Amino acid sequence: MNREQIAELEKRVLIPTYDRLPLLAVRGEGCYLYGENGKKYLDFLGGLAVNSLGYAHPEIMAALRDQAETILHVSNLIYHPYQAPLAEKLTRLSGLDRAFFASTGTEAIEGAMKLARAYARLHTPVEPSERYEILALENSFHGRTLGALSATWPKKYREPFQPLVPGVRFVRRNDTVHLRESFTPRVAAVLLEVIQGEGGVVEIREDFLKAAQELCHAHGALLICDEIQCGLGRTGRFFAYSKFGLKPDVVVVAKPLAAGLPLAAILAREEVAQAFSPGLHGTTFGGGPLQCRLALKVLEIFERPGFLAHVREVGAYFRAQLEGLRSEFPVVREVRGDGLMVAMELAAPGKGVVRQALEAGVLVNCTQENVLRFLPPLIIESRHVDELVRVLRPILAALVPATATKRENP
Numbered sequence: 001m002n003r004e005q006i007a008e009l010e011k012r013v014l015i016p017t018y019d020r021l022p023l024l025a026v027r028g029e030g031c032y033l034y035g036e037n038g039k040k041y042l043d044f045l046g047g048l049a050v051n052s053l054g055y056a057h058p059e060i061m062a063a064l065r066d067q068a069e070t071i072l073h074v075s076n077l078i079y080h081p082y083q084a085p086l087a088e089k090l091t092r093l094s095g096l097d098r099a100f101f102a103s104t105g106t107e108a109i110e111g112a113m114k115l116a117r118a119y120a121r122l123h124t125p126v127e128p129s130e131r132y133e134i135l136a137l138e139n140s141f142h143g144r145t146l147g148a149l150s151a152t153w154p155k156k157y158r159e160p161f162q163p164l165v166p167g168v169r170f171v172r173r174n175d176t177v178h179l180r181e182s183f184t185p186r187v188a189a190v191l192l193e194v195i196q197g198e199g200g201v202v203e204i205r206e207d208f209l210k211a212a213q214e215l216c217h218a219h220g221a222l223l224i225c226d227e228i229q230c231g232l233g234r235t236g237r238f239f240a241y242s243k244f245g246l247k248p249d250v251v252v253v254a255k256p257l258a259a260g261l262p263l264a265a266i267l268a269r270e271e272v273a274q275a276f277s278p279g280l281h282g283t284t285f286g287g288g289p290l291q292c293r294l295a296l297k298v299l300e301i302f303e304r305p306g307f308l309a310h311v312r313e314v315g316a317y318f319r320a321q322l323e324g325l326r327s328e329f330p331v332v333r334e335v336r337g338d339g340l341m342v343a344m345e346l347a348a349p350g351k352g353v354v355r356q357a358l359e360a361g362v363l364v365n366c367t368q369e370n371v372l373r374f375l376p377p378l379i380i381e382s383r384h385v386d387e388l389v390r391v392l393r394p395i396l397a398a399l400v401p402a403t404a405t406k407r408e409n410p
């Protein structure tokens with residue numbers, strides 16, 4: 001079937017949750033995807049921050065083939081050789097003590113929210129059943145299941161499904177006064193992304209993050225860092241929060257962990273982890289042997305000398321090139337980001353830019369309607385950045401700034 005036929009079939013048989021780009025992916029290699037008829041696309045989307053080692057990485061493929069011939073799944077009722085070493089590695093890298101493996105970011109956020117409630121029941125100055133609130137940030141994104149969705153800011157995602165899980169309150173991003181005012185003995189946790197991804201690649205200010213940590217400590221609440229998009233090497237550090245010297249109680253990672261297979265982890269401090277006991281939480285697929293083995297390989301590659309330094313270097317080059325475009329074209333409002341989590345905010349809708357870039361052979365993403373977001377494989381080089389800039393220049397040159405619009409909460 002060709003792309004048109006597949007699109008036609010999907011239109012009839014899929015629940016319509018996605019508006020796909022006109023690209024049928026056939027194979028991938030390195031930083032490139034190949035569509036029908038062999039057309040090549042430079043990938044600055046990276047499977048939404050998942051394909052950090054690009055496509056068909058030889059060491060990942062070798063581990064995958066070997067494990068596929070050995071064992072795929074065993075359940076969490078018995079041991080396999082890879083889960084504990086992976087937990088050991090992730091806890092060493094994060095400075096936390098224990099891990100629980102889930103399949104998706106959202107599932108791990110749900111688990112972290114449950115963990116916060118379980119911990120609050122054991123350590124609470126108020127009636128145990130009254131300490132369950134979670135403070136999340138405006139512009140946050142934590143996932144689509146009912147719990148994670150309750151902590152996700154855009155109204156358009158939340159409202160159709162109300163009533164959601166009670167007890168989540170939103171704090172204005174970077175407003176330390178509002179954060180302080182929102183803190184009551186009922187707060188069990190603060191849940192935040194150090195760099196808000198879906199929110200437009202917006203870094204939270206250091207003073208706000210530090211205040212959140214201090215308030216959590218003072219009240220015995222947990223600081224939960226959602227590192228699903230910004231973590232695991234994306235910023236050129238294993239964890240984005242380490243830039244600010246934060247010591248979260250719980251960290252959630254997912255996207256690139258198993259090189260494209262679904263795997264997520266909740267990492268927690270010892271005392272917090274002890275709030276779960278056998279039977280209180282679980283999952284069928286999380287932490288299977290195939291995923292864990294690939295994740296061990298992914299982290300081994302990330303730990304090699306020079307790997308994360310490369311992310312920082314090429315990221316700095318990337319932002320400098322985009323700044324060049326900003327000084328050339330007034331339609332570019334701002335360039336932001338850290339490492340290879342980069343955004344270009346436009347004074348015009350970004351959807352058309354995404355389509356035109358695709359036509360020209362580059363895959364990019366748009367979030368918040370006017371923010372081009374770049375989450376390329378961490379193995380890109382400056383020549384790939386140059387290729388993107390060559391494609392973007394004529395598109396931006398032809399783009400007309402729209403009259404300013406202020407979004408409250410879409």
Ligand SMILES: Cc1ncc(COP(=O)(O)O)c(C=O)c1O
Pocket residue numbers: 048104105106107109141142143144193197198226227228229230254255
């Ligand atoms: C910061 C953040 N949290 C949670 C999620 C949800 O993760 P998943 O789609 O793997 O369930 C995402 C996905 O984009 C994310 O970016």
